[in-house]
């Protein structure tokens with residue numbers, strides 16, 4: 459079993475709970491209540507800030523130029539197409555500026571921010587990669603439903619297509635291969651560290667979906 463498959467298998471229960479979450483069923487059906495979508499997107503926008511910072515550390519710590527290019531191109535997508543999605547959705551949901559910029563942070567959001575800060579502060583490429591891989595792989599896993607019809611509201615539909623398009627799929631496939639490659643090259647202690655970051659990230663992904671339903 460590859461390193462990435464092994465890590466996913468070690469976190470199978472939380473992985474399944476996240477990718478098969480009620481939020482996922484509702485977003486495909488187009489029935490996520492507006493207040494739930496609003497809580498989700500305002501918190502996730504704060505997640506994205508730390509995520510882009512972590513991408514920056516992956517760019518800095520990667521062991522080769524080809525990997526830096528991959529991360530840089532992905533950072534460009536997140537800070538353009540995905541950022542305008544957030545702005546258009548906040549407009550559609552009537553979210554005021556203060557809540558877009560400084561919402562009251564919830565525990566899963568601060569948990570993610572701490573996790574991403576810890577990974578970046580470690581300056582350990584495998585640790586950064588482990589967190590980035592969980593975030594993107596879990597999102598591809600829930601969003602990739604071949605043949606599924608898209609819901610009518612762009613707030614739902616575009617959140618799905620941002621995470622199941624061919625470019626995103628190629629990036630996730632690359633991330634997994636990269637984690638496998640780096641996992642083979644590092645010692646057992648570094649692998650254990652990466653595995654702990656991976657596991658914290660999967661736990662938080664589940665908690666993040668859970669907490670928007672109050």
Ligand SMILES: Cc1ncc(CO)c(N)n1
Nearest residue numbers: 502505593594597663666
């Ligand atoms: C919490 C969370 N995990 C993963 C992604 C995908 O980037 C996201 N937008 N938010």
